Amino acid sequence: MPVYLDHAATTPVTPHALAAFTEQAARGGNPSSLHSAGQRARRALEDARESLAASLGAHPSEVVLTSGGTEADNLAVKGLFWGRRDADPRRTRILCSSIEHHAVMDAVEWLERHEGAEVVWLPCGSDGVTRLEAVRSELEHDPSSIALIAVMWANNEVGALQPIADIAALAAEHGVPVHSDAVQAFGHVPVNFAASGLATMAVSGHKVGAPVGTGALVVRRNAVLTPVQHGGGQQRGLRSGTLDAAGAAAFAAAAADAVARLPEEAARLEALRHRLVDGVLREVPEARLSGPADPAERLPGIAHFTFPGCEGDSLLFLLDMMGVEASTGSACTAGVPRPSHVLLAMGLTEEQARGAQRFSLGWSSGEDDVDALLAVVGRAFQQARQAGMAGHASSIRTASSR
CATH class of the missing domain: 3.40.640.10 (Type I PLP-dependent aspartate aminotransferase-like (Major domain))
Structure with a gap:
């Protein structure tokens, strides 16, 4: 599942x-x-x-x-x-x-x-x-x-x-x-x-x-x-x-x-998020965590990263094929091929913003879910980056032949 x-x-x-x-x-x-x-x-x-x-x-x-x-x-x-x-x-x-x-x-x-x-x-x-x-x-x-x-x-x-x-x-x-x-x-x-x-x-x-x-x-x-x-x-x-x-x-x-369960649930999700963030940065040292560093200044269940050298959509589809459902950002703009206005407002370049991936936790999330992501995120990143580099090389060849 x-x-x-x-x-x-x-x-x-x-x-x-x-x-x-x-x-x-x-x-x-x-x-x-x-x-x-x-x-x-x-x-x-x-x-x-x-x-x-x-x-x-x-x-x-x-x-x-x-x-x-x-x-x-x-x-x-x-x-x-x-x-x-x-x-x-x-x-x-x-x-x-x-x-x-x-x-x-x-x-x-x-x-x-x-x-x-x-x-x-x-x-x-x-x-x-x-x-x-x-x-x-x-x-x-x-x-x-x-x-x-x-x-x-x-x-x-x-x-x-x-x-x-x-x-x-x-x-x-x-x-x-x-x-x-x-x-x-x-x-x-x-x-x-x-x-x-x-x-x-x-x-x-x-x-x-x-x-x-x-x-x-x-x-x-x-x-x-x-x-x-x-x-x-x-x-x-x-x-x-x-x-x-x-x-x-x-x-x-x-x-x-x-x-009614907000205090304990927020603490539980914060612990899961911490486990997820540490694991992603261990498996993909190139990844960059977005948003405030202070837990008091962020939602407990959202972990947002940018992955250099790959397209967020490519990473999303590869993770999906490996059994992990995530997002590149807002679902209301899914499928629109443009960088996130939020990331651009934060000072990221368009190239950096295109490598975005959001992992968000909720009431049904557990440690097994985080572990499942960590088991495949490194491999998915490498494949997405290779696809991105191949696409970049292809575009250069096409441009030079004109």
């Missing part, structure tokens, strides 16, 4: 979440219906919302259920921008970290192309951490022109935790709302919306053991968002559409489990 080391892309559904989903799915009912079946579904939905709010450190009225992190990010970024600009037409600037997931980055770029937004891409250091001084400088320069700030809680590729509390505190001095994509962070490091100072926060179910298609946007009660979609006016009119009671129940169950 293949070894799965791509939990940052999606993690298997937990038994508790699956049981919650199937139980509610069998009952059925539209939560907006007035008959008994509808009201039972409504009770299950609101129970799930309350449980999820407790896991997030939020009030139930602040939890807007969505189909996942991408929808939540789009509602936050576009909704905050339109709401803030409508209140004051001068508010057209968006400060956005240069390492965002494409759910945020592409939404920001769409606003730039179609809605007149002016985007300031916040730089990060070589460790993948957004520079706080850059945020302070932009806020002090012209705060009245800023519609919102978007900085993810933890990077999905290299696992670098961002200074969210500090950024939110700086923004609060100028009355600027901050959105954070906490999809990778929630359930893996402590996340408390009430204490964060954020205006909005996106989370996704399938990163913590719920089915794909579940997520939420947490919206502070004084935040003003313009809806992205319209219909029946559900969820404070912010996200119309028939609500998925079964999905909500599964998400709530998975989230509650993840938060």
Whole structure:
């Protein structure tokens, strides 16, 4: 059976979440219906919302259920921008970290192309951490022109935790709302919306053991968002559409489990990650570990490397053939032949960035999984590097014959 080391892309559904989903799915009912079946579904939905709010450190009225992190990010970024600009037409600037997931980055770029937004891409250091001084400088320069700030809680590729509390505190001095994509962070490091100072926060179910298609946007009660979609006016009119009671129940169950066991699970994954990192660097001394060196500044379950002289896709396919499933980075851009924007923002060259490989651990990972990777990673690297060198030599011959 293949070894799965791509939990940052999606993690298997937990038994508790699956049981919650199937139980509610069998009952059925539209939560907006007035008959008994509808009201039972409504009770299950609101129970799930309350449980999820407790896991997030939020009030139930602040939890807007969505189909996942991408929808939540789009509602936050576009909704905050339109709401803030409508209140004051001068508010057209968006400060956005240069390492965002494409759910945020592409939404920001769409606003730039179609809605007149002016985007300031916040730089990060070589460790993948957004520079706080850059945020302070932009806020002090012209705060009245800023519609919102978007900085993810933890990077999905290299696992670098961002200074969210500090950024939110700086923004609060100028009355600027901050959105954070906490999809990778929630359930893996402590996340408390009430204490964060954020205006909005996106989370996704399938990163913590719920089915794909579940997520939420947490919206502070004084935040003003313009809806992205319209219909029946559900969820404070912010996200119309028939609500998925079964999905909500599964998400709530998975989230509650993840938060309840977070301290011990984080320590377990950190130990596994340490074993994995030491082993990869022993088997492939040429490999370079990405992200912060300090365990307190990174997610416990992500180990990201660059392997010089080979293409990340080649290494991925070779590992897959040897029974190990990993990733070159974000699954949402898989198959796109371009270097990671995150690694380029961290100062890597395009050639270095093309050799990326991410190994991510989760609730079902164990020492046997790490050992299986270590047994084949050296051989896979050598084969991938030979293929890369052969391809490079072939391109030189082709160019010289023209």
